[in-house]
Amino acid sequence: MIVVNYRYSFTFAFKYTPMKNRFFSFSLLVALAVMLGFTTACSSKLEMEGVDFEAWKNDRGGCKGDRLASVETFRPLKDELLGKDNQALMKTFGRPDQVELADRSQSFFIYFAEPGPECNQFVKKDEEPLKIILRLNALNRVSEVTITRTNPW
Template sequence: MYKNPLKAIGLLIIVIQLFSCSRKVELANIDLENWKNDRNGCLGLRMDDLEDFRAIKNDLLGKDNQALIKTFGRPDKVELADRSQSFFIYFLEPGPSCINKDKSGEPLKAIFRLNAISRVSEVTISKLEPGNLR
């Protein structure tokens, strides 16, 4: 097949790097800088993009956890679930750690369910906790 094993190894390394690199997801009409700067939803900036987020949320299915982090920033909360699943939670309304948070109820949040291979399998916008979604 290959007469030079170093060439084959080099080609394999390049192919692995091309497929393993996660890129930021390009999303029209969503101000991702506001999203990243609004940690825990305390400033209310994420709510400005709620309807646009609803329109594109299914485009995020199949993306990996690193692509989410590069796109939206570090999640406000991460929860582990059974069968090696996890949830990335981004508060859309002020979350529990916000100083002037209205304590009357659960805040609205974007919840990304990641499967065992860290790919988005579901995106939900809800006031419920991940364990109570179904």
């Protein structure tokens, strides 16, 4: 045992461990980190009552109007999305229509409920199309869900 005395009268002692034990401890730590990574990295699809997500995925950009029909069903359930990660969102809602990057590594996933700018029948009006905006924090977790016609930036 090696003891180190400091000037302010406290002692720090540690035991020398042979290289073999250190390697075993390090490999055990790495194995635990890998197992933790595998268990937390896999996200599953979200389940929400009353929202047809297959129709949602097939209505890219809100062009068909299928998303608009499920917005009122979605509105009371939007708080269930808080804390969910981006992979679970993509498995549930499909790829976002737009992704906006913000400061401090935040991002916005935007899904159009009404025909958006990518649609053939899109006509520029005085007001923006209705959209669902999911704000993701730096850890890629949903921190805010907004259904609006305005842009957050």
